[in-house]
Amino acid sequence: MAQFKVHPSEPVEKHTIKLSVCDAYSPKTWVTQTHFWPLPDPSQAQRGYEVLKEGLARTLAEIPALSGIIRLISDDPRDLVVAVDDDAHVEFAWENLTGKTGISSYAQLKAHGFPLTGLVVPCSQPVTLTTVHEGARMLTAKLNYLEGGMALSFGFNHLLVDAAAIAEVERIWSLHCTDVSSGVQQKHRPQLADSTIRERLSKARPEAGPFNDEHWKVFPTTRSQLHLPREGREVSLADLEESKQNHLASIKSELEETKWCMWKFSPEALAKLKKDASLPRAEQWISTIDAVIGLFWSRLSFARQKSIEGNKDSVIVFPINIRQRLEPPVESGYIGNAIDIVTSTCPLSELESDRGLVTAAHHVRKAVSGWKETKWAAWLKMAANLPNDEAICPNPLSLLETHNLGFNDYSKSQSNVLNWGPELGVIDRTRYMLPASSMANCATTVIVHPRLSDGGLEVAMTSTEHIKSLLEKDDIFAQYVSFVATFE
Known part of the structure; x- marks a missing residue:
């Protein structure tokens, strides 16, 4: 209009x-x-x-x-x-x-x-x-x-x-x-x-080597995230239902009722969590977010006990901002995409153990600190030079396994503390709008929300009522978080 x-x-x-x-x-x-x-x-x-x-x-x-x-x-x-x-x-x-x-x-x-x-x-x-x-x-x-x-x-x-x-x-x-x-x-x-x-961000260095990563795969462009549809259409309920049924048929399972479950960490809880997730004698520094993700990765693994079903490893997949990781760095105010997708694999037996928190947090830290521009440059060289009908993308199959985890970290965003002026002021809260139902029977998705004004954090995760109940009864998980809300 x-x-x-x-x-x-x-x-x-x-x-x-x-x-x-x-x-x-x-x-x-x-x-x-x-x-x-x-x-x-x-x-x-x-x-x-x-x-x-x-x-x-x-x-x-x-x-x-x-x-x-x-x-x-x-x-x-x-x-x-x-x-x-x-x-x-x-x-x-x-x-x-x-x-x-x-x-x-x-x-x-x-x-x-x-x-x-x-x-x-x-x-x-x-x-x-x-x-x-x-x-x-x-x-x-x-x-x-x-x-x-x-x-x-x-x-x-x-x-x-x-x-x-x-x-x-x-x-x-x-x-x-x-x-x-x-x-x-x-x-x-x-x-x-x-x-x-x-x-x-379109032209890799000529000396970039070949790109090899077991978590990435060459797809036909029309079946990859590189593909831009010619026309848009609203995702109707029928479309969503068809997608769910196709997914369920492929995994021979029934649909789980999945919602967003929001948890809150106080500043004091975050400090305790980071300390508890650190190795003795500070052998390797970890960030607060490493500890937060480590908590969800380890306690969800403990709750699901998927190793009993014969699953050996859990994979975590997440994007990282590479602006300041490139040499020379890209200015922080750049308007564009400058991310890479990072993965880490950890034995479920370790995640499910009493040492799961420490193990998970340090796997996340190792994945982040181990990022290499040379490997990203190799991907860029391949991505820029593949034939038009091919695309190199993360393999999405890992995100269809419930014992795996995907997360996005928005904690550095200032959404919850920005002042919009004397008439509007500061917002009470921000929420990300993704339908949880579209991720039913898939890997858990965890979204770390922008930091709160008191220094605390809210974290949303896709969850069934059963998993939510198990986490609420988990003595380790309950040391750090309080329940906020469940929503679709």
């Missing part, structure tokens, strides 16, 4: 932005988030939208790519551009959900830990419930008015941004909103040679 179009606040010339090979290989999905704000005075609701809208317009002027659309310009699936045309814009809608059936009041949501049950569809822009396709925009948003609060849902096209880039856009947007409320206007994005960085 025309009234929901947000154009850059300053004129932007018509142009195209060539995406990198790393961008082209990113998942064809929307990264969606919802911020929850209290709104004690309903008369200020429209003002909240106006501040966010003008702040977004100024952000688009600084990052014009966000107002463009994705185009495939040749038969090469890596040949993608963001086209910024005369109608460059972002659609930012608003809707009053107050009093609608199934929509809780803000006070109720806050009291129950901000669960997303019943909110994903009504709060989202419909396009974010589809696969990213040719012609898709880079960003879309919707402000939802609730009784006593607001929920800002926004979705980023993964082809343009990864988690670090999203955090940078959010930082800039919040600063512009602060300026709007304060009656000033200024620039907030450092001048970066984004095009040069994208070129660098």
Whole structure:
């Protein structure tokens, strides 16, 4: 709708932005988030939208790519551009959900830990419930008015941004909103040679060697995450059901009712966890996140006891930000994808043992610290030079095994502490909007949420009621976490 179009606040010339090979290989999905704000005075609701809208317009002027659309310009699936045309814009809608059936009041949501049950569809822009396709925009948003609060849902096209880039856009947007409320206007994005960085992330060094990794596989492009669909369509319930049934048939199992289970770590619990997960005499340093992931990996393995069924090893799969790992480093404010996928394998017998926490945490640390640019360069060389009908991607089969684990770490994002200005302030909570049901009977997915203002963390995991119950009764797990909420 025309009234929901947000154009850059300053004129932007018509142009195209060539995406990198790393961008082209990113998942064809929307990264969606919802911020929850209290709104004690309903008369200020429209003002909240106006501040966010003008702040977004100024952000688009600084990052014009966000107002463009994705185009495939040749038969090469890596040949993608963001086209910024005369109608460059972002659609930012608003809707009053107050009093609608199934929509809780803000006070109720806050009291129950901000669960997303019943909110994903009504709060989202419909396009974010589809696969990213040719012609898709880079960003879309919707402000939802609730009784006593607001929920800002926004979705980023993964082809343009990864988690670090999203955090940078959010930082800039919040600063512009602060300026709007304060009656000033200024620039907030450092001048970066984004095009040069994208070129660098597309061309490997000539001396790069062959790429070999048992967790990666060459797929036909049309069956890989490199493939960009020509058209988008909403994922209907029938589509989801068909996908589930195909998956269940392949593993000869019945569908598990899977939901998100949110847990919270206090700052004190995180300090204790890191200490307990460390080796004696500090033989190897570990991070707090190593310890957090180690806790979930080890205690889920203990709860499932999959070694009894003959499974020997568990695999963990996760992305890492490589901006500061490259030589020379890529600037932290770069808007684009600069990640690599890391894996680690650990015997289930060790994860299920009393020493499982320490073992798991140090396997995560070893996987991260062992990352080598030479290996990534070998992947980039292969990815950039394969025939158009082939793609080199992580083998997804490991994520179909329930004794394995996948995780995303958003703890460095400032979502829960950013100040959006004197009128909007700081949000109460943010939530990531992924349907847990689509991951039923698969490896557990763990999402570490942005750090809280008190230094604590919230972590969401896909779980059945049975696994949740086992973890709540687990004396080791219960030392560190408290239950927050379960939602779909």
